[in-house]
Amino acid sequence: MTVLGLSDFSLVTCLGSGRANTMSALRGGRSGLLPCRFDTLPLAAYVGEVPGLDATQLTGEWAPFDCRNNRLAALALAQDEFLRTVAQARARYGAARIGVFLGTSTSGILQTETAYRHRDSSGALPPGFNYARTHNTYALGHFVRDYLRLSGPAFVVSTACAATSKVFVSAARMIEAGLCDAAIVGGADSLCATTLFGFHSLGVVAEGPCRPFDAARNGISIGEAAGFALLEKPGDQHGPDSVLLLGAGESSDAYHMSSPDPDGKGAARAMQLALQAAGLAPSEIDYINLHGTATLAGDASEDRAVSHLFGNKIPCSSTKGFTGHTLGASGIVAAIISALAIQGGFLPGSPHTNHVDPEFSSAYALRGRTARLQRVLSNAFGFGGVNCSLVLGRAA
Amino acid sequence: MTHLYIEGIGLRGLGLNGWAQSAPVLAGLADYAAAPVEVPLCPLLPANERRRAPKTVNLALAVAAEAFSASGRSPLTTPVVFSSSGGEGETIHGILSTLASPQRELSPTRFHNSVHNAAAGYWSIGTGATSASTSLCAYDDSFAAALIEAAAQVAANQPVAMIVYDVPYPAPLCLVRPIGAAFGMALVLSPQPSAASLARLDLTLRPGACAAPTAAPLTLDYLRQSTPAARSLPLLAALAANMASVVSLDYLTDMTLTLQITPRPAPGWQA
Numbered sequence: 001m002t003v004l005g006l007s008d009f010s011l012v013t014c015l016g017s018g019r020a021n022t023m024s025a026l027r028g029g030r031s032g033l034l035p036c037r038f039d040t041l042p043l044a045a046y047v048g049e050v051p052g053l054d055a056t057q058l059t060g061e062w063a064p065f066d067c068r069n070n071r072l073a074a075l076a077l078a079q080d081e082f083l084r085t086v087a088q089a090r091a092r093y094g095a096a097r098i099g100v101f102l103g104t105s106t107s108g109i110l111q112t113e114t115a116y117r118h119r120d121s122s123g124a125l126p127p128g129f130n131y132a133r134t135h136n137t138y139a140l141g142h143f144v145r146d147y148l149r150l151s152g153p154a155f156v157v158s159t160a161c162a163a164t165s166k167v168f169v170s171a172a173r174m175i176e177a178g179l180c181d182a183a184i185v186g187g188a189d190s191l192c193a194t195t196l197f198g199f200h201s202l203g204v205v206a207e208g209p210c211r212p213f214d215a216a217r218n219g220i221s222i223g224e225a226a227g228f229a230l231l232e233k234p235g236d237q238h239g240p241d242s243v244l245l246l247g248a249g250e251s252s253d254a255y256h257m258s259s260p261d262p263d264g265k266g267a268a269r270a271m272q273l274a275l276q277a278a279g280l281a282p283s284e285i286d287y288i289n290l291h292g293t294a295t296l297a298g299d300a301s302e303d304r305a306v307s308h309l310f311g312n313k314i315p316c317s318s319t320k321g322f323t324g325h326t327l328g329a330s331g332i333v334a335a336i337i338s339a340l341a342i343q344g345g346f347l348p349g350s351p352h353t354n355h356v357d358p359e360f361s362s363a364y365a366l367r368g369r370t371a372r373l374q375r376v377l378s379n380a381f382g383f384g385g386v387n388c389s390l391v392l393g394r395a396a
Numbered sequence: 397m398t399h400l401y402i403e404g405i406g407l408r409g410l411g412l413n414g415w416a417q418s419a420p421v422l423a424g425l426a427d428y429a430a431a432p433v434e435v436p437l438c439p440l441l442p443a444n445e446r447r448r449a450p451k452t453v454n455l456a457l458a459v460a461a462e463a464f465s466a467s468g469r470s471p472l473t474t475p476v477v478f479s480s481s482g483g484e485g486e487t488i489h490g491i492l493s494t495l496a497s498p499q500r501e502l503s504p505t506r507f508h509n510s511v512h513n514a515a516a517g518y519w520s521i522g523t524g525a526t527s528a529s530t531s532l533c534a535y536d537d538s539f540a541a542a543l544i545e546a547a548a549q550v551a552a553n554q555p556v557a558m559i560v561y562d563v564p565y566p567a568p569l570c571l572v573r574p575i576g577a578a579f580g581m582a583l584v585l586s587p588q589p590s591a592a593s594l595a596r597l598d599l600t601l602r603p604g605a606c607a608a609p610t611a612a613p614l615t616l617d618y619l620r621q622s623t624p625a626a627r628s629l630p631l632l633a634a635l636a637a638n639m640a641s642v643v644s645l646d647y648l649t650d651m652t653l654t655l656q657i658t659p660r661p662a663p664g665w666q667a
Contacts, residue, residue, distance in 0.1 A: 096603035096651070105511065109488075112569075116496040124568050131572040136482055137512055137533035151603060151650045155479075155534040155541035158512030166530055170545060177398055177551035179544060179601055193495045198507035250475075250528035252520040258508040266526060383508055384517025386529060 001277040002176050004245045005238040005395070008085035009186075009229035010076050011336045013323040014048035018079040023340050029368055031322050031351040033209040033221050038191045043200060046209040048223025048324030049191060050075070065143040067108035067134035068224075073144055073188040076226035085230055086148050089182050093232075099180035100145040100154035101171045102228075103163025103187035105328030105382075107156075108134035110192035140188055144228075152180045156187070158328065160382030161291075163187060164227070165331030168390055169248045171231050181232065188226035189328035195222055202258060204295045210325065212292035212318035212350055213299050213364050215357040220293045223324025227332035229339075240396035243339040246375065247278025253385025260298050260381060264305030267291075270387035271309055271377060278391040280375065282310045285391070287347050287371070288362075289334045289378040292318020293325045302379065303360040310362070317365040321351040331380035331388065338376040338392050347371040397600045400550040402635065403592040404467030406459030406559075406582035408433055409619060409626060414462060422629070422636035428615045433578045440522030448505050449518055450484045451578070456515035456561045457522065459582040463557060467584035467592050471523040474584070475549060477558040478516045479532040479542035481624035482573060484509060485565035515559070538562075539581075539627045540647040543655075546585055547599050555586040562625040576622025581632065589666050595635055596665045598656040606652040610643040631655055 010018070014032030015025035025032065033046040050072060058066040058074060077083060089098060111134040115125045133139050141156040157163045157170060164187040171183035199205050199220060206219035231245065238244070251273065253266035260267070275282060288306060292299055299318075306316060319337050326333050341348055349368035356364045375393040405415040411431045412418040420426035437446045438457040446454075456478060464471050487510045494502055508514070513531035520529060534541035539560045546558040561580035565573055589596070612620040612629035619626040627645060634641045638659045645653040658665040 109492075112492055113495050116492040119496070119568060125572055129572060131569070132535060136535055136573075138481075138535040138538075141534065145648075151648075153541075153544055153601060153651065154648060155532045155538075155545065157530055157532055159516070159529070159531050160511045160513055169528075170530065170548070173548035173552055174544075177548040179398070179548060193500065194491055194502075194507075194510070197495065197500055197502045198491070198504075198510070201502040201504045201507055203504075250530075252516075252526050252529050254520045254524045254526050256521065257514070257517050258504070269526060382513070383511045384513045384529075384531075385520055386513060386516065 001172060001247050003234060004172055004231045005234045006243045006245065006339055007230040007232055007237055008082050009336050009339060010079040010082035011227040012050055012072060012076040012079060013225040013326065013333060014050055014223055015322055017075060019340060023344055025322060026348045026368060027346055029349055029351050031209060033324055039193060043196060044207045045205050046221040047191060048221060050224055064130050065133045067111040069108040069140060069188050069190040070143045072190050072224060072226040073140060076228055077147065082228060089230055089232065093181040095149055095151045097152055097181040098150045099152045099171060099174050099183040100141055100150055101167040101183055101185050102141050102144060103157045103167045103328050103331065104137065104140045105158060105160050105163060105189050106192055106194055107137050107139050109194050110190065111135055113193050148184065159386045160384060161327050161330050162380040162382040162386045162388040163328040163331060165380040165388035165390055166250065168245055169250060183231045184228055185231055186228035186332040187329055189326055190224040195327060206294060209352045210294035210320055211352045212294040212320050213356050213360060214353045215355045217294040217296065217299060219295055221324040223326040225323060225326035225329040225333045227329060227336045238395050241343055242395040243342050244393050244395055245390065246393045247274045247391040249273025249277060249389045251387045255385050258383050260301040262301055264301040266385055266387045267302055267305035267381055268309050270389040271305065274377060274389035274391050280391065285314050285375050285377050286373045287341065287376045288314055288316035289338045289376060290316050290318040291379040291381045293320055303362050307361040312361050312363050315347055315363050315365045317348055317350045319348050321353055334378040334380060335390055335392065338378045342373045342376055342392060342394050345370055345372055347373060397598060398547045398551045399596060399598045400547055400585045400587060401589050401593040402583055402595050402597060403469060403586050403590060404463040404584035406462030407632065408435060408455060408459050409579040410577045419636040422613060422633040424613060438522065441518060450487050450509050452480065452484045452561060452563050453515045453518045455563060455578060455580040456559050457519055459580040460519060460557060460559045463582035463584045469555060469584055471525050473527055475528040475554060475556045476516060476519060477530050477532065477542050477546050477556060479538045479560045481533065481535055481538045481562050483512055484514060485563060485569060489566045489569060536624045537647050538624050540645050540653050550585050550587045553587050557582060557584045560625045560628060562623050576619055579619065579623045579625040581625060581628045594660055596658040600654045602652045604652055605650055606644050606646040608644065609646045
């Protein structure tokens, strides 16, 4: 695979807005999970809620796009220098040569949940409800492409919890095929009743904060997040501290719609293909950012896959105890946390995880520590048995 | 500019039940007769999965199976690109109705069927395919988006199948998002010509709105105008006519995707 540079990236999770807040929480081992106060949901659960979204309306030209998911996207785009970096890329390549490949699982469906509660006596949705620009899966892509004043190829990938990893692969292929010169990747997923009650119906939502890889883990904590990265071919803009996309691997479980293959064969295959694309041996990976959502079956399957491929020497951890499982955004959250870990020389730990499942054999890192990380692998797996692994590395 | 070879076609739409039956209609050699979309329950799925699978899934799997069967290529090792202009309408309506009611307990099956990649998941389970799949949405331009993603995969020197489908939403969602009729199509595509190749396709993506998107044959153009997946009809008609031609597609209102079609017997089709 052609190596690409992450020229810039931006992130908002329950840990805070921007890179400094995220890094400070990771270093301090501070989880952002709190008891669920979202909406009026009578659920005993912890969530990773981004504060203040209710109060930050999109206005003017962007008012038709106003919904929680697009507000979250706008907040992430505004962090650090991301808008300026995109403007520079726009000047360098032209707006039509920058693609926008984003991921989400539920887009702005919260808007429709509210609209359904306000149907009139004929059953019609309230006037002013804008399906295309809020609920539709592409609404996020439409909003971000317009907001960044870009006019290159675009679509939204919606492969459940692997969506914002797979966009890296699509973008890399598009750039390689010459359909664009650079790409905005990433995406957003925001809290809504559909996923909170949906995962609850599957019996996989923990009452307390999620505890990935813990012997006493009992389910996920749902979070919300938006993150974006600018991908382009390596150039002068990438210094030695820059993070590169070295490889990616994709596979399907062919097992079950909502349960992982217990043997972790699909997950192992995605990781193996990512290593192969990067031309690396397993021993050349310094840290694995696991999908690790804290479900009984999911963590066991991933541990098996990681142990099979990497043995018990490569340190790994899931950062879902910090952010919650941000579903469709989990891929970009994992990728950006991995990039921050590489740049900051810090291997993140796993808040709320106290005793690693004794059945597991991977080298799970409970506490964060300083470490020089040259190359990191990050995992995202989703419903439908879709798996995607990315390998990121330091430029020099 | 990228190019690819079409090895197999699947099609289901109003009066278009299968490629073999539909090609003469699309080529203008047989009369079009509007008839309901026949979506066979997918034989790939075990009986219990088939029953639980929503209509979009059965439609997508039917056209995918038809295209693969025509191509002779194995689904086991061929990556797939699924694309739809929206979600699984009946399933999402069911979830939203439940969430608006006092008793907000969802069905777990309905929840996993609600994901945009449900069709890809069922396809992988049904065929046993462990290769990559992706599932896209670009609203009205979801067909063009799938074609671009598929072309980029073919450019990476691998065969790929693309499956594009839409099913109308139930009320009240259909009032804010009208979709003409159920429509599904699939293409199996490869980087090199083979015995199964029907035509060569050259794609060019240009900035600027499409001045004149190619229309579908007259009786079918209302489908193209009302159903995003049916924006594939001009390409399908060109393939059915088996003549060199050019099809222009509108993409995201400010780009144009041009498809140059060279049928198999034409000179230079392999070049």
